[in-house]
């Protein structure tokens with residue numbers, strides 16, 4: 001398909017009110033399609049389920065990936081925004097009708113996921129993958145070294161911009177973008193633990209219990225994060241509508257790794273990197289908060305995570321990554337997931353820095 005490819009879906013059936021998806025620009029297409037997510041699965045399948053209509057719909061979804069690869073930022077945003085809205089069906093209790101079980105939506109979701117993974121895989125450096133050690137003992141030190149040398153590590157966005165330059169408005173937008181992962185970290189762990197056993201399950205359980213404030217409802221991490229959101233007066237509409245494509249991608253990749261059992265090694269690599277990068281990054285955020293004398297909730301949240309995530313990261317490395325590294329396929333998967341995290345994080349930070357300076 002060429003970058004300018006658009007598929008056409010008939011609009012001649014007002015009875016089912018099909019959106020003019022093939023003739024729309026990417027963002028307009030997504031605006032027209034997302035209302036179907038809050039209709040029933042049966043309605044969506046009835047409207048898009050005949051083979052020709054479904055094929056045309058999937059063609060439009062695939063064209064977002066083609067356009068994105070050609071540098072179309074709107075198509076990238078549309079692709080990741082749509083995936084994030086679909087994931088919301090799987091991760092939030094519905095307020096009304098939900099298309100969660102739709103067969104057509106499943107096909108759309110898989111297309112979006114496969115395209116998202118293909119884009120990340122295309123960014124992987126083959127020469128790095130070729131150096132994955134064969135020895136279990138060597139794997140964790142190698143992965144840490146790889147991370148220390150990566151541009152996402154001690155990125156100037158945190159070490160220069162957030163620490164020394166960010167204004168209160170910048171930190172407000174920072175919190176909005178961070179909500180893609182922090183606002184649901186406990187659910188990611190809950191998804192990830194399905195089917196695990198032994199040391200892996202215990203590590204996830206311990207991590208999860210920390211997320212639950214070790215049993216104190218007032219200390220649940222997602223609640224502490226929501227206090228930061230409230231302290232800035234950030235609305236739900238803003239959280240849904242103001243995320244950048246890069247922030248959406250970071251959140252989507254986390255969900256994607258955690259929801260599929262066959263991607264468990266990728267999830268381990270992805271989350272181990274997430275935890276390991278937090279203490280240094282949050283130290284810079286904390287410094288900014290104190291420099292600007294901003295409200296307390298963020299100080300509580302970031303101070304807590306500087307300690308707890310250092311502990312989580314060492315737990316991940318010792319009790320999950322290292323044991324799993326005995327298996328060559330798991331080493332490849334963990335490396336792939338770690339690099340998805342590092343590469344997407346670096347792009348997100350480059351973009352954020354570019355926006356703010």
Ligand SMILES: [Fe+2]
Nearest residue numbers: 185211221305
């Ligand atoms: Fe946490």
Ligand SMILES: [Fe+2]
Nearest residue numbers: 275308309312
């Ligand atoms: Fe953590």
